[in-house]
């Protein structure tokens with residue numbers, strides 16, 4: 001038996017996970033920095049690293065930027081004492097961080113991040129990529145529910161309830177908002193299905209956000225809710241619920257929740273980029289200037305990452321701008337505004353496409 | 362009347378989506394992002410201590426190096442958390458300031474108890490105890506945080522003596538002696 005393909009796939013997967021986790025760690029830093037800057041503070045700027053930190057000007061600059069902070073944070077998570085409250089349900093208490101962490105790490109498998117000679121750069125180019133993504137990423141809410149329930153105390157419990165209710169409400173709007181994108185991406189008779197790669201390829205002339213601003217907006221709002229970000233951070237709501245579902249967690253278990261949350265944000269930004277911001281396509285109307293071969297692959301990946309970082313920045317920018325919605329407002333927005341809007345949007349698009357196909361093509 | 366009633370207009374369609382307001386908010390935060398930071402980087406940059414600040418209570422000496430405290434124990438009595446412990450002592454007959462008669466033998470302030478209320482400074486008839494600018498102190502044990510007399514004087518330093526009360530008394534006594 002030939003083990004080489006398995007080995008290569010394994011190496012690729014490990015690489016991808018490593019890169020995404022590092023991006024997530026630096027997203028935490030970016031969050032703290034942006035929070036600081038918006039509030040007139042500096043954010044983390046003290047953590048120095050031996051040797052690199054002592055390089056005359058560069059070291060000082062990196063330290064001021066807080067570049068070494070994630071390393072310190074990570075080490076702290078690993079070496080901190082891990083107290084386990086006496087009143088928790090041990091099995092589920094231990095299970096919850098894993099259940100939150102694994103889906104966050106799994107979704108990245110189907111996310112294409114670049115293109116090389118017309119082939120997608122992706123771990124698994126599934127036909128049902130989007131479906132897989134939706135299915136797996138919504139498993140993450142089980143982590144929140146389990147954490148909230150197993151902690152056996154009121155704040156995590158409330159956080160868990162809110163998390164599940166919110167997830168259910170916004171999942172619908174989210175699913176409905178991406179369908180128009182796929183309707184437009186799939187010409188009649190094509191067999192691309194729900195592959196994310198083809199959605200990107202169909203946007204080489206026109207980004208979906210220009211063509212489908214309403215879908216993009218609904219998707220964005222639902223994404224904020226699904227990733228539990230302010231203004232929809234109901235499960236965590238630190239001003240009302242202490243720390244929400246992860247109140248009883250400490251040390252690396254909390255770290256897992258934390259990394260999962262930020263991975264969700266990074267992957268969610270990636271999905272938004274793929275679906276509505278043209279993925280690695282250059283600007284709307286301009287053909288992508290990526291050359292063939294690996295140079296093109298690297299360039300397209302970098303361009304894609306740039307867009308993803310912009311979206312991540314937008315996430316943080318929103319977080320430090322808007323106050324949190326009240327729980328009933330969140331529910332009302334989800335059920336009475338976003339859901340009907342997404343439905344109408346889908347139906348209108350479908351009718352429009354049908355008429356368009358009948359009369360013009 | 363000096364007030365004006367504003368009519369509350371109903372929100373128009375765009376305003377009811379909240380999106381324009383959100384964009385305005387985003388603009389404000391983005392503007393703030395590039396403003397000068399107001400953080401005082403504490404250990405490197407110290408804040409300016411305002412006049413009348415109540416920091417650590419300290420004992421002071423007068424310009425001639427005499428300890429001003431006469432161990433009247435008023436501060437010990439007034440101190441709300443009972444942070445001050447004084448053991449009064451006598452000034453020996455042959456000392457320069459023998460006519461002051463008393464000085465503290467032991468004067469401890471437990472900085473862990475002190476609440477920086479400033480009552481001691483207010484009550485002291487000799488202007489011997491002052492709350493000064495120092496505001497950050499730390500130690501490794503409770504015992505260490507009970508500051509003895511020597512340390513309190515070291516932190517207090519010397520203050521000008523406006524009244525020269527004991528000097529005048531001494532002078533008066535000498536004059537009285539001279540005139541018989």
Ligand code: SF4
Nearest residue numbers: 430431433434436485
């Ligand atoms: S510090 Fe002032 S109030 Fe306290 S014992 Fe000395 S003289 Fe009296």
Ligand code: SF4
Nearest residue numbers: 440475476478479481
């Ligand atoms: S400042 Fe207040 S609490 Fe502190 S020693 Fe003086 S009287 Fe006592």
